[in-house]
Amino acid sequence: xxxxxxxxxxxxxxxxxxxxxxxxxxxxxxxxxxxxxxxxxxxxxxxxxxxxxxxxxxxxxxxxxxxxxxxxxxxxxxxxxxxxxxxxxxxxxxxxxxxxxxxxxxxxxxxxxxxxxxxxxxxxxxxxxxxxxxxxxxxxxxxxxxxxxxxxxxxxxxxxxxxxxxxxxxxxxxxxxxxxxxxxxxxxxxxxxxxxxxxxxxxxxxxxxxxxxxxxxxxxxxxxxxxxxxxxxxxxxxxxxxxxxxxxxxxxxxxxxxxxxxxxxxxxxxxxxxxxxxxxxxxxxxxxxxxxxxxxxxxxxxxxxxxxxxxxxxxxxxxxxxxxxxxxxxxxxxxxxxxxxxxxxxxxxxxxxxxxxxxxxxxxxxxxxxxxxxxxxxxxxxxxxxxxxxxxxxxxx
Amino acid sequence: xxxxxxxxxxxxxxxxxxxxxxxxxxxxxxxxxxxxxxxxxxxxxxxxxxxxxxxxxxxxxxxxxxxxxxxxxxxxxxxxxxxxxxxxxxxxxxxxxxxxxxxxxxxxxxxxxxxxxxxxxxxxxxxxxxxxxxxxxxxxxxxxxxxxxxxxxxxxxxxxxxxxxxxxxxxxxxxxxxxxxxxxxxxxxxxxxxxxxxxxxxxxxxxxxxxxxxxxxxxxxxxxxxxxxxxxxxxxxxxxxxxxxxxxxxxxxxxxxxxxxxxxxxxxxxxxxxxxxxxxxxxxxxxxxxxxxxxxxxxxxxxxxxxxxxxxxxxxxxxxxxxxxxxxxxxxxxxxxxxxxxxxxxxxxxxxxxxxxxxxxxxxxxxxxxx
Numbered sequence: 001x002x003x004x005x006x007x008x009x010x011x012x013x014x015x016x017x018x019x020x021x022x023x024x025x026x027x028x029x030x031x032x033x034x035x036x037x038x039x040x041x042x043x044x045x046x047x048x049x050x051x052x053x054x055x056x057x058x059x060x061x062x063x064x065x066x067x068x069x070x071x072x073x074x075x076x077x078x079x080x081x082x083x084x085x086x087x088x089x090x091x092x093x094x095x096x097x098x099x100x101x102x103x104x105x106x107x108x109x110x111x112x113x114x115x116x117x118x119x120x121x122x123x124x125x126x127x128x129x130x131x132x133x134x135x136x137x138x139x140x141x142x143x144x145x146x147x148x149x150x151x152x153x154x155x156x157x158x159x160x161x162x163x164x165x166x167x168x169x170x171x172x173x174x175x176x177x178x179x180x181x182x183x184x185x186x187x188x189x190x191x192x193x194x195x196x197x198x199x200x201x202x203x204x205x206x207x208x209x210x211x212x213x214x215x216x217x218x219x220x221x222x223x224x225x226x227x228x229x230x231x232x233x234x235x236x237x238x239x240x241x242x243x244x245x246x247x248x249x250x251x252x253x254x255x256x257x258x259x260x261x262x263x264x265x266x267x268x269x270x271x272x273x274x275x276x277x278x279x280x281x282x283x284x285x286x287x288x289x290x291x292x293x294x295x296x297x298x299x300x301x302x303x304x305x306x307x308x309x310x311x312x313x314x315x316x317x318x319x320x321x322x323x324x325x326x327x328x329x330x331x332x333x334x335x336x337x338x339x340x341x342x343x344x345x346x347x348x349x350x351x352x353x354x355x356x357x358x359x360x361x362x363x364x365x366x367x368x369x370x371x372x373x374x375x376x377x378x379x380x381x382x383x384x385x386x387x388x389x390x391x392x393x394x395x396x397x
Numbered sequence: 398x399x400x401x402x403x404x405x406x407x408x409x410x411x412x413x414x415x416x417x418x419x420x421x422x423x424x425x426x427x428x429x430x431x432x433x434x435x436x437x438x439x440x441x442x443x444x445x446x447x448x449x450x451x452x453x454x455x456x457x458x459x460x461x462x463x464x465x466x467x468x469x470x471x472x473x474x475x476x477x478x479x480x481x482x483x484x485x486x487x488x489x490x491x492x493x494x495x496x497x498x499x500x501x502x503x504x505x506x507x508x509x510x511x512x513x514x515x516x517x518x519x520x521x522x523x524x525x526x527x528x529x530x531x532x533x534x535x536x537x538x539x540x541x542x543x544x545x546x547x548x549x550x551x552x553x554x555x556x557x558x559x560x561x562x563x564x565x566x567x568x569x570x571x572x573x574x575x576x577x578x579x580x581x582x583x584x585x586x587x588x589x590x591x592x593x594x595x596x597x598x599x600x601x602x603x604x605x606x607x608x609x610x611x612x613x614x615x616x617x618x619x620x621x622x623x624x625x626x627x628x629x630x631x632x633x634x635x636x637x638x639x640x641x642x643x644x645x646x647x648x649x650x651x652x653x654x655x656x657x658x659x660x661x662x663x664x665x666x667x668x669x670x671x672x673x674x675x676x677x678x679x680x681x682x683x684x685x686x687x688x689x690x691x692x693x694x695x696x697x698x699x700x701x702x703x704x705x706x707x708x709x710x711x712x713x714x715x716x717x718x719x720x721x722x723x724x725x726x727x728x729x730x731x732x733x734x735x736x737x738x739x740x741x742x743x744x745x746x747x748x749x750x751x752x753x754x755x756x757x758x759x760x761x762x763x764x765x766x767x768x
Contacts, residue, residue, distance in 0.1 A: 034677035035675070073469075262679075267677075268676055273675040280470075280669055280670065281667075282668070283429065283430030283431050283690045284678070286687060286688070288687055290686060290687060294682050295680050297691075299674075299692075
């Protein structure tokens, strides 16, 4: 069946800068913002934008991601003439298979999947961005400007621009030059890593790129420069809303804190719901002495202590007299009575025993940072986990 | 496939539930911040692997149909078997008025029951708050080898129950009807495992004699006329049949106690429900929430104490709520004060409004009301 646009979601990244949090899971399945995992944002955006066919390219620790996505039902993506497909790397009978060697290669290895739907356009998404975007709007501009490629861009400061892929736009409004991390940026339009390609063109560029032994098979490094060189029409789609890359511990913590403010990103908007697979727990319970201030709490939580400026995922328990301040608690995390968790990220099912301390408030020192406990760790009673620490699963604390 | 078929009675609209059942049956009464009462029966069946289920309904079933939907939430949307909603279709006389009793309700869907491929049926009330371990019930039933097993409570004497008195063989000898107070006998939770052919026999005799009640008519015939053998299974956890506003309010408040909550929602037998929440609940800078159960997607900026708050509610800054139940999407504006109020869906309380009930007589605010 012919589709106007299908999406390919690059979810294969290892997420090595999230350290303990991605020790056993792929970055897109890291819990985020209370009820979500990171991948819920692009998947929900697809569903809300009317894109009902999504290929999810996985390769690194995909087990949890696969079972999380399942049939795609939580995002209404369980449709009969499309749906959400997990696409791992595979070996063919005659040709040699391999891991995805780059973003472009990941798509190239799945030409057959895309051709199955014979779409006019292909939307390429990352699995590690937090944002709400109407891809239908982007597709409309793409078609209106007869572009071979439309790139979502966001205005950034010139200082930030030196760390990003920058689009230099000519008088015509089309992109004329693309610079990766320029020392002296000529423009403040940064690529968000979200692309809509005309499929016929992309197909041709992917095949040519695959034959080039010197290519690193990357959209930013190879495909886009090649298209510019050949004078293809590249249109910048200017996006103004909230958008965050959550590839590092600090950015993940920051973006979680942003979820406490509806003015940055409104998750309560019924017109653009971000959906997730719900564990179906009882409602959360707040005890007789509980104090919960400027925080989000969800199903299955049992709160007896004090929670302030924090993001709590499903089934978190905070014991009597415990304090959770400026922290992110992932599903099933337990803070026992009298324990203090401050400026920290606590992984799934990790237990902070009575009287233990995790993290400290910022003291202006250089070594300060958010303390991170990976999943399934027990922090012993009375133990101290200093600011900036990184605890891996299996470590004794 | 298990050789058991579930039947849930969801047709009751109890008069003592007043406005709460104006547009719904007791089985679709919202309960405990995110559930409907029927979720307990559906989940008990699902957790015991019984996925072929008939739900007997009669009137005011819009909210029930809406809640159950495709029954996917309970894994009962199957290619073969699965869940069927059963409106009256047996005989034309059942299309008008209320069912007078359970036997009449069963006879109204007798063609369905005759076609059940399984040998045993599990009968459950849709309006009961109890997480019954049907696996254990069935194990005991099979061991006893009787025609039927009655699911009973060890429960106290405080509410009215049909009671079973056992003989020396440990099986039911007598039935005492609707006893209140400290009487002998084991209170029935009106759930049964029945041999299907035996049940059909009871349905047939009731039909022939113009009888329609389960306990008064069918069970007395079963026990006294044909000497039917019935075992008793004791459910040890929390159990309340909800037939009045008082019972509803009390059971809701009971769920605030950790012990009751853990009996209703044990980790190994989860209660499943239709999911509509996409987002967490936000507590504001001035919020306070003590001894309360709160669903998702709420914005709490005021103070709540001893409350049950369903998803989608908003409590404005300075508002104070005590002992209240707010069903889905209620809005309590700034500085409103509500004590002992049961507010049905979409109720709206404007700023500074005051409404005070009492713990013994909570004030019921009907759906969509504006105060």
